[in-house]
Amino acid sequence: MSTSECIVVVAGSGGTLGKLVVEATLARARQEWRRVLVRGLVRREGGSAAAAAPEATSLTTADQRLVVVPVDYGSPEELRHACAGADCVVSTLQGLEDVIVGVQSGLLAAAIASGVKRFVPSDFSGDFRKLPEGSHRNFDLRRRFHEAADRLILEARSPITLTSIFQGGFTELLASGWVLFDYKKRQVSYFGSPDAPMEFTTWRNTAEYTAAVAMDPNPVPRALFVAGQRLSPKEAQALARRVTGAEFGLKRVMPTWLLGVVIALMKFFMPGKKGDVMPLWVGMQYGYCGALGLMSPARLDNERYPGITWTAVDQVVRDAFAASPAA
Numbered sequence: 001m002s003t004s005e006c007i008v009v010v011a012g013s014g015g016t017l018g019k020l021v022v023e024a025t026l027a028r029a030r031q032e033w034r035r036v037l038v039r040g041l042v043r044r045e046g047g048s049a050a051a052a053a054p055e056a057t058s059l060t061t062a063d064q065r066l067v068v069v070p071v072d073y074g075s076p077e078e079l080r081h082a083c084a085g086a087d088c089v090v091s092t093l094q095g096l097e098d099v100i101v102g103v104q105s106g107l108l109a110a111a112i113a114s115g116v117k118r119f120v121p122s123d124f125s126g127d128f129r130k131l132p133e134g135s136h137r138n139f140d141l142r143r144r145f146h147e148a149a150d151r152l153i154l155e156a157r158s159p160i161t162l163t164s165i166f167q168g169g170f171t172e173l174l175a176s177g178w179v180l181f182d183y184k185k186r187q188v189s190y191f192g193s194p195d196a197p198m199e200f201t202t203w204r205n206t207a208e209y210t211a212a213v214a215m216d217p218n219p220v221p222r223a224l225f226v227a228g229q230r231l232s233p234k235e236a237q238a239l240a241r242r243v244t245g246a247e248f249g250l251k252r253v254m255p256t257w258l259l260g261v262v263i264a265l266m267k268f269f270m271p272g273k274k275g276d277v278m279p280l281w282v283g284m285q286y287g288y289c290g291a292l293g294l295m296s297p298a299r300l301d302n303e304r305y306p307g308i309t310w311t312a313v314d315q316v317v318r319d320a321f322a323a324s325p326a327a
Protein backbone atom coordinates (compact mmCIF):
# COMPACT_ATOMS: atom_id res chain seq x y z
CA MET A 1 0.00 0.00 0.00
CA SER A 2 1.03 3.59 -0.47
CA THR A 3 3.04 4.87 2.48
CA SER A 4 2.29 8.46 1.59
CA GLU A 5 -1.49 8.26 1.64
CA CYS A 6 -3.86 5.40 2.31
CA ILE A 7 -7.13 5.55 0.39
CA VAL A 8 -10.11 3.75 1.90
CA VAL A 9 -13.48 3.50 0.19
CA VAL A 10 -16.46 2.98 2.52
CA ALA A 11 -19.61 1.88 0.70
CA GLY A 12 -22.77 2.68 2.64
CA SER A 13 -21.12 5.50 4.53
CA GLY A 14 -24.50 7.01 5.39
CA GLY A 15 -25.54 3.87 7.30
CA THR A 16 -25.10 3.16 11.00
CA LEU A 17 -21.91 1.11 10.71
CA GLY A 18 -20.64 2.98 7.65
CA LYS A 19 -20.61 6.32 9.48
CA LEU A 20 -18.70 4.77 12.36
CA VAL A 21 -16.15 3.16 10.02
CA VAL A 22 -15.54 6.53 8.36
CA GLU A 23 -15.05 8.20 11.74
CA ALA A 24 -12.83 5.40 13.03
CA THR A 25 -10.63 5.45 9.92
CA LEU A 26 -10.06 9.20 10.19
CA ALA A 27 -9.39 8.90 13.93
CA ARG A 28 -6.94 5.99 13.55
CA ALA A 29 -5.04 7.81 10.82
CA ARG A 30 -4.71 10.83 13.08
CA GLN A 31 -3.46 8.69 15.99
CA GLU A 32 -0.91 6.98 13.74
CA TRP A 33 0.17 10.23 12.07
CA ARG A 34 -0.84 8.80 8.71
CA ARG A 35 -2.36 10.52 5.73
CA VAL A 36 -5.66 9.01 4.73
CA LEU A 37 -8.32 9.80 2.20
CA VAL A 38 -11.71 8.24 2.92
CA ARG A 39 -14.19 8.12 0.07
CA GLY A 40 -17.62 7.63 1.57
CA LEU A 41 -19.97 6.22 -1.05
CA VAL A 42 -23.64 7.03 -0.81
CA ARG A 43 -26.43 6.33 -3.24
CA ARG A 44 -26.99 9.33 -5.46
CA GLU A 45 -30.68 8.57 -5.60
CA GLY A 46 -32.97 6.81 -3.16
CA GLY A 47 -30.47 6.77 -0.33
CA SER A 48 -29.47 8.85 2.64
CA ALA A 49 -26.88 10.97 0.80
CA ALA A 50 -27.78 14.05 2.80
CA ALA A 51 -26.97 12.28 6.04
CA ALA A 52 -23.58 10.92 4.95
CA ALA A 53 -21.17 10.80 7.83
CA PRO A 54 -21.72 14.34 9.13
CA GLU A 55 -20.09 13.46 12.46
CA ALA A 56 -16.84 12.70 10.67
CA THR A 57 -16.35 16.22 9.42
CA SER A 58 -14.97 17.30 12.82
CA LEU A 59 -12.24 14.67 12.41
CA THR A 60 -11.22 15.91 8.98
CA THR A 61 -7.86 17.70 8.83
CA ALA A 62 -5.38 18.48 6.08
CA ASP A 63 -4.01 14.92 6.34
CA GLN A 64 -7.14 12.97 7.23
CA ARG A 65 -9.75 13.75 4.63
CA LEU A 66 -13.27 12.60 3.88
CA VAL A 67 -14.85 12.99 0.48
CA VAL A 68 -18.48 11.95 0.19
CA VAL A 69 -19.06 10.43 -3.26
CA PRO A 70 -22.66 10.03 -4.44
CA VAL A 71 -22.74 7.09 -6.87
CA ASP A 72 -25.06 5.04 -9.01
CA TYR A 73 -24.18 1.53 -7.79
CA GLY A 74 -25.53 0.19 -11.10
CA SER A 75 -22.82 1.99 -13.07
CA PRO A 76 -19.54 0.00 -13.38
CA GLU A 77 -17.80 3.11 -14.66
CA GLU A 78 -18.81 5.23 -11.66
CA LEU A 79 -17.78 2.46 -9.27
CA ARG A 80 -14.40 2.10 -10.96
CA HIS A 81 -13.91 5.83 -10.70
CA ALA A 82 -14.84 5.72 -6.99
CA CYS A 83 -12.36 2.86 -6.37
CA ALA A 84 -9.49 4.34 -8.41
CA GLY A 85 -6.22 4.27 -6.49
CA ALA A 86 -7.81 2.84 -3.34
CA ASP A 87 -5.99 0.47 -1.00
CA CYS A 88 -9.13 -1.03 0.50
CA VAL A 89 -12.86 -1.07 -0.16
CA VAL A 90 -15.05 -1.63 2.89
CA SER A 91 -18.68 -2.53 2.27
CA THR A 92 -21.14 -1.75 5.05
CA LEU A 93 -24.13 -2.20 2.76
CA GLN A 94 -27.31 -3.74 4.06
CA GLY A 95 -30.06 -5.31 2.03
CA LEU A 96 -31.29 -8.48 0.36
CA GLU A 97 -29.99 -10.41 -2.65
CA ASP A 98 -29.92 -7.39 -4.98
CA VAL A 99 -27.60 -5.57 -2.58
CA ILE A 100 -25.58 -8.26 -0.77
CA VAL A 101 -24.94 -10.36 -3.89
CA GLY A 102 -25.70 -7.88 -6.71
CA VAL A 103 -24.38 -4.50 -5.59
CA GLN A 104 -21.48 -5.97 -3.64
CA SER A 105 -20.40 -8.05 -6.67
CA GLY A 106 -20.45 -4.90 -8.83
CA LEU A 107 -18.39 -3.11 -6.21
CA LEU A 108 -15.89 -5.97 -6.02
CA ALA A 109 -15.62 -6.07 -9.83
CA ALA A 110 -14.84 -2.35 -9.80
CA ALA A 111 -12.29 -2.84 -7.01
CA ILE A 112 -10.61 -5.61 -9.03
CA ALA A 113 -10.58 -3.48 -12.19
CA SER A 114 -9.06 -0.59 -10.21
CA GLY A 115 -6.27 -2.69 -8.69
CA VAL A 116 -7.56 -2.42 -5.11
CA LYS A 117 -5.72 -4.79 -2.78
CA ARG A 118 -8.34 -5.59 -0.17
CA PHE A 119 -12.13 -5.87 0.04
CA VAL A 120 -14.03 -6.13 3.31
CA PRO A 121 -17.55 -7.44 2.62
CA SER A 122 -20.56 -6.48 4.68
CA ASP A 123 -20.53 -9.66 6.80
CA PHE A 124 -20.21 -8.23 10.34
CA SER A 125 -21.82 -11.08 12.25
CA GLY A 126 -20.99 -14.40 13.82
CA ASP A 127 -19.09 -16.82 11.62
CA PHE A 128 -21.79 -18.10 9.30
CA ARG A 129 -19.56 -20.17 7.05
CA LYS A 130 -20.33 -23.58 8.61
CA LEU A 131 -24.08 -23.07 8.97
CA PRO A 132 -26.34 -25.35 6.93
CA GLU A 133 -28.01 -23.64 3.97
CA GLY A 134 -31.45 -22.37 4.96
CA SER A 135 -30.67 -21.81 8.62
CA HIS A 136 -30.56 -18.02 8.12
CA ARG A 137 -31.84 -16.20 5.06
CA ASN A 138 -29.43 -13.24 5.39
CA PHE A 139 -26.38 -15.43 6.04
CA ASP A 140 -27.23 -17.53 2.96
CA LEU A 141 -27.01 -14.32 0.91
CA ARG A 142 -23.60 -13.51 2.34
CA ARG A 143 -22.30 -16.99 1.55
CA ARG A 144 -23.66 -16.57 -1.97
CA PHE A 145 -21.71 -13.33 -2.28
CA HIS A 146 -18.51 -15.12 -1.22
CA GLU A 147 -19.07 -17.76 -3.92
CA ALA A 148 -19.61 -15.03 -6.52
CA ALA A 149 -16.55 -13.17 -5.22
CA ASP A 150 -14.32 -16.24 -5.52
CA ARG A 151 -15.48 -16.69 -9.13
CA LEU A 152 -14.85 -13.03 -9.99
CA ILE A 153 -11.37 -13.09 -8.48
CA LEU A 154 -10.47 -16.35 -10.21
CA GLU A 155 -11.72 -15.19 -13.62
CA ALA A 156 -9.82 -11.91 -13.32
CA ARG A 157 -6.75 -13.63 -11.83
CA SER A 158 -6.76 -10.74 -9.41
CA PRO A 159 -4.48 -10.53 -6.37
CA ILE A 160 -7.23 -8.78 -4.38
CA THR A 161 -8.00 -10.43 -1.03
CA LEU A 162 -11.23 -10.55 0.96
CA THR A 163 -11.32 -10.13 4.72
CA SER A 164 -14.49 -10.84 6.70
CA ILE A 165 -14.80 -9.40 10.17
CA PHE A 166 -16.80 -11.66 12.46
CA GLN A 167 -17.65 -9.80 15.65
CA GLY A 168 -20.73 -11.74 16.76
CA GLY A 169 -23.79 -9.70 17.69
CA PHE A 170 -23.63 -6.01 18.43
CA THR A 171 -23.48 -5.53 22.21
CA GLU A 172 -26.10 -2.78 22.07
CA LEU A 173 -28.70 -5.39 21.02
CA LEU A 174 -28.49 -6.76 24.56
CA ALA A 175 -30.39 -3.66 25.73
CA SER A 176 -33.47 -4.67 23.73
CA GLY A 177 -34.79 -7.18 26.25
CA TRP A 178 -35.19 -9.64 23.35
CA VAL A 179 -31.65 -10.94 23.12
CA LEU A 180 -30.47 -13.15 25.98
CA PHE A 181 -31.48 -10.77 28.81
CA ASP A 182 -35.17 -10.36 29.59
CA TYR A 183 -35.04 -7.48 32.05
CA LYS A 184 -38.74 -7.44 32.88
CA LYS A 185 -38.91 -11.14 33.69
CA ARG A 186 -35.42 -11.00 35.22
CA GLN A 187 -34.41 -13.95 33.20
CA VAL A 188 -31.72 -15.06 30.79
CA SER A 189 -33.51 -16.80 27.93
CA TYR A 190 -31.69 -19.09 25.54
CA PHE A 191 -32.00 -21.86 22.96
CA GLY A 192 -29.54 -24.71 22.69
CA SER A 193 -26.90 -25.24 25.35
CA PRO A 194 -26.52 -23.09 28.50
CA ASP A 195 -22.75 -23.43 28.12
CA ALA A 196 -22.42 -22.44 24.45
CA PRO A 197 -20.43 -19.20 24.08
CA MET A 198 -21.68 -16.23 22.08
CA GLU A 199 -19.67 -13.18 21.04
CA PHE A 200 -20.76 -9.57 21.48
CA THR A 201 -18.95 -6.46 20.28
CA THR A 202 -20.05 -2.82 20.24
CA TRP A 203 -20.70 -0.99 16.99
CA ARG A 204 -17.80 1.34 17.79
CA ASN A 205 -15.27 -1.42 18.50
CA THR A 206 -16.33 -3.17 15.29
CA ALA A 207 -15.80 0.05 13.33
CA GLU A 208 -12.42 0.65 14.99
CA TYR A 209 -11.25 -2.85 14.10
CA THR A 210 -12.57 -2.49 10.54
CA ALA A 211 -10.61 0.76 10.18
CA ALA A 212 -7.46 -1.00 11.36
CA VAL A 213 -7.99 -3.79 8.81
CA ALA A 214 -8.66 -1.26 6.05
CA MET A 215 -5.41 0.59 6.79
CA ASP A 216 -3.22 -2.45 7.43
CA PRO A 217 -0.26 -2.33 5.01
CA ASN A 218 0.44 -6.05 5.56
CA PRO A 219 -1.45 -9.13 4.30
CA VAL A 220 -4.62 -9.85 6.29
CA PRO A 221 -6.34 -13.26 6.66
CA ARG A 222 -9.64 -14.07 4.97
CA ALA A 223 -11.46 -14.10 8.32
CA LEU A 224 -10.82 -12.23 11.55
CA PHE A 225 -12.70 -12.87 14.78
CA VAL A 226 -13.21 -10.37 17.57
CA ALA A 227 -15.37 -10.00 20.65
CA GLY A 228 -15.81 -7.29 23.25
CA GLN A 229 -17.04 -10.13 25.43
CA ARG A 230 -17.78 -13.83 25.14
CA LEU A 231 -20.72 -15.09 27.15
CA SER A 232 -22.57 -18.37 27.56
CA PRO A 233 -26.15 -18.19 28.89
CA LYS A 234 -24.89 -19.40 32.29
CA GLU A 235 -22.23 -16.69 32.33
CA ALA A 236 -24.84 -14.16 31.23
CA GLN A 237 -26.96 -15.13 34.25
CA ALA A 238 -24.01 -14.63 36.61
CA LEU A 239 -23.20 -11.30 34.95
CA ALA A 240 -26.80 -10.08 35.23
CA ARG A 241 -26.86 -10.94 38.93
CA ARG A 242 -23.51 -9.24 39.51
CA VAL A 243 -24.17 -5.96 37.69
CA THR A 244 -27.83 -5.50 38.69
CA GLY A 245 -27.85 -7.07 42.15
CA ALA A 246 -31.14 -8.77 41.15
CA GLU A 247 -31.92 -12.46 41.01
CA PHE A 248 -31.96 -13.55 37.34
CA GLY A 249 -33.30 -16.95 36.30
CA LEU A 250 -32.02 -19.08 33.44
CA LYS A 251 -34.58 -20.47 30.99
CA ARG A 252 -34.26 -22.63 27.92
CA VAL A 253 -37.14 -21.25 25.89
CA MET A 254 -37.60 -24.32 23.68
CA PRO A 255 -35.52 -27.03 22.05
CA THR A 256 -33.69 -26.08 18.88
CA TRP A 257 -35.81 -28.37 16.66
CA LEU A 258 -39.01 -26.73 17.93
CA LEU A 259 -37.59 -23.27 17.30
CA GLY A 260 -36.93 -24.40 13.71
CA VAL A 261 -40.61 -25.41 13.38
CA VAL A 262 -41.82 -22.09 14.84
CA ILE A 263 -39.61 -20.14 12.43
CA ALA A 264 -40.90 -22.16 9.44
CA LEU A 265 -44.51 -21.44 10.48
CA MET A 266 -43.80 -17.75 10.97
CA LYS A 267 -42.07 -17.56 7.60
CA PHE A 268 -45.20 -19.03 6.02
CA PHE A 269 -47.90 -17.14 7.91
CA MET A 270 -46.03 -13.90 8.73
CA PRO A 271 -43.47 -13.49 5.90
CA GLY A 272 -43.14 -9.74 6.43
CA LYS A 273 -43.24 -7.02 3.82
CA LYS A 274 -41.50 -7.57 0.49
CA GLY A 275 -37.92 -6.32 0.76
CA ASP A 276 -37.92 -6.32 4.57
CA VAL A 277 -34.36 -7.21 5.61
CA MET A 278 -35.36 -8.24 9.12
CA PRO A 279 -38.89 -9.69 9.43
CA LEU A 280 -39.51 -11.39 12.77
CA TRP A 281 -38.76 -14.90 11.45
CA VAL A 282 -35.33 -13.77 10.22
CA GLY A 283 -34.66 -12.14 13.59
CA MET A 284 -35.50 -15.47 15.22
CA GLN A 285 -33.08 -17.24 12.92
CA TYR A 286 -30.22 -15.60 14.86
CA GLY A 287 -31.36 -17.53 17.93
CA TYR A 288 -31.65 -20.70 15.86
CA CYS A 289 -28.15 -20.33 14.38
CA GLY A 290 -26.69 -19.57 17.80
CA ALA A 291 -28.35 -22.70 19.19
CA LEU A 292 -26.73 -24.84 16.48
CA GLY A 293 -23.40 -23.99 18.13
CA LEU A 294 -21.49 -23.57 14.84
CA MET A 295 -20.78 -19.84 14.86
CA SER A 296 -18.43 -19.34 17.76
CA PRO A 297 -14.78 -19.06 16.65
CA ALA A 298 -11.92 -21.11 18.04
CA ARG A 299 -9.70 -18.03 18.30
CA LEU A 300 -10.09 -14.30 18.78
CA ASP A 301 -7.95 -11.76 16.92
CA ASN A 302 -8.61 -8.79 19.23
CA GLU A 303 -4.92 -8.21 19.88
CA ARG A 304 -3.96 -7.99 16.21
CA TYR A 305 -4.29 -4.19 16.24
CA PRO A 306 -3.21 -2.06 19.21
CA GLY A 307 -5.13 1.01 20.34
CA ILE A 308 -8.62 -0.48 20.62
CA THR A 309 -10.20 -0.51 24.07
CA TRP A 310 -12.68 -3.38 24.04
CA THR A 311 -16.03 -2.68 25.69
CA ALA A 312 -17.65 -5.42 27.78
CA VAL A 313 -21.42 -5.82 28.14
CA ASP A 314 -21.75 -4.79 31.81
CA GLN A 315 -22.83 -1.20 31.27
CA VAL A 316 -25.41 -2.08 28.61
CA VAL A 317 -27.00 -4.63 30.94
CA ARG A 318 -26.89 -2.28 33.94
CA ASP A 319 -28.51 0.61 32.03
CA ALA A 320 -31.15 -1.57 30.36
CA PHE A 321 -32.07 -3.14 33.69
CA ALA A 322 -32.41 0.28 35.34
CA ALA A 323 -34.76 1.37 32.54
CA SER A 324 -36.98 -1.75 32.78
CA PRO A 325 -39.12 -2.23 35.85
CA ALA A 326 -39.82 -5.88 36.68
CA ALA A 327 -42.97 -7.36 35.03
Ligand SMILES: NC(=O)c1ccc[n+]([C@@H]2O[C@H](COP(=O)([O-])OP(=O)(O)OC[C@H]3O[C@@H](n4cnc5c(N)ncnc54)[C@H](OP(=O)(O)O)[C@@H]3O)[C@@H](O)[C@H]2O)c1
Nearest residue numbers: 012014015016017042043047048093094122124125169170
Ligand atom coordinates in the same frame (compact mmCIF):
# COMPACT_ATOMS: atom_id res chain seq x y z
N1 LIG B 1 -24.18 -8.70 14.02
C1 LIG B 1 -25.12 -7.84 14.35
O1 LIG B 1 -25.61 -7.82 15.49
C2 LIG B 1 -25.57 -6.82 13.32
C3 LIG B 1 -26.61 -5.94 13.62
C4 LIG B 1 -26.95 -4.97 12.70
C5 LIG B 1 -26.29 -4.91 11.46
N2 LIG B 1 -25.31 -5.81 11.19
C6 LIG B 1 -24.59 -5.79 9.90
O2 LIG B 1 -23.83 -4.59 9.77
C7 LIG B 1 -23.78 -4.20 8.40
C8 LIG B 1 -24.23 -2.74 8.29
O3 LIG B 1 -25.53 -2.63 8.79
P1 LIG B 1 -26.17 -1.22 9.20
O4 LIG B 1 -27.18 -1.48 10.27
O5 LIG B 1 -25.11 -0.21 9.43
O6 LIG B 1 -26.96 -0.86 7.87
P2 LIG B 1 -27.78 0.46 7.54
O7 LIG B 1 -27.68 1.46 8.62
O8 LIG B 1 -29.13 0.03 7.11
O9 LIG B 1 -26.97 1.02 6.30
C9 LIG B 1 -26.84 0.24 5.16
C10 LIG B 1 -26.32 1.05 4.01
O10 LIG B 1 -26.61 0.28 2.84
C11 LIG B 1 -26.90 1.16 1.80
N3 LIG B 1 -27.87 0.57 0.90
C12 LIG B 1 -29.07 0.03 1.22
N4 LIG B 1 -29.69 -0.38 0.10
C13 LIG B 1 -28.87 -0.11 -0.93
C14 LIG B 1 -28.95 -0.31 -2.34
N5 LIG B 1 -30.02 -0.86 -2.91
N6 LIG B 1 -27.92 0.10 -3.09
C15 LIG B 1 -26.85 0.65 -2.53
N7 LIG B 1 -26.70 0.88 -1.20
C16 LIG B 1 -27.71 0.49 -0.42
C17 LIG B 1 -27.46 2.42 2.41
O11 LIG B 1 -26.89 3.44 1.65
P3 LIG B 1 -27.29 4.97 1.68
O12 LIG B 1 -26.51 5.55 2.82
O13 LIG B 1 -26.85 5.51 0.39
O14 LIG B 1 -28.76 5.02 1.91
C18 LIG B 1 -26.99 2.41 3.85
O15 LIG B 1 -26.02 3.40 4.07
C19 LIG B 1 -24.65 -5.20 7.64
O16 LIG B 1 -23.86 -6.23 7.12
C20 LIG B 1 -25.54 -5.77 8.72
O17 LIG B 1 -26.02 -7.08 8.44
C21 LIG B 1 -24.93 -6.76 12.10
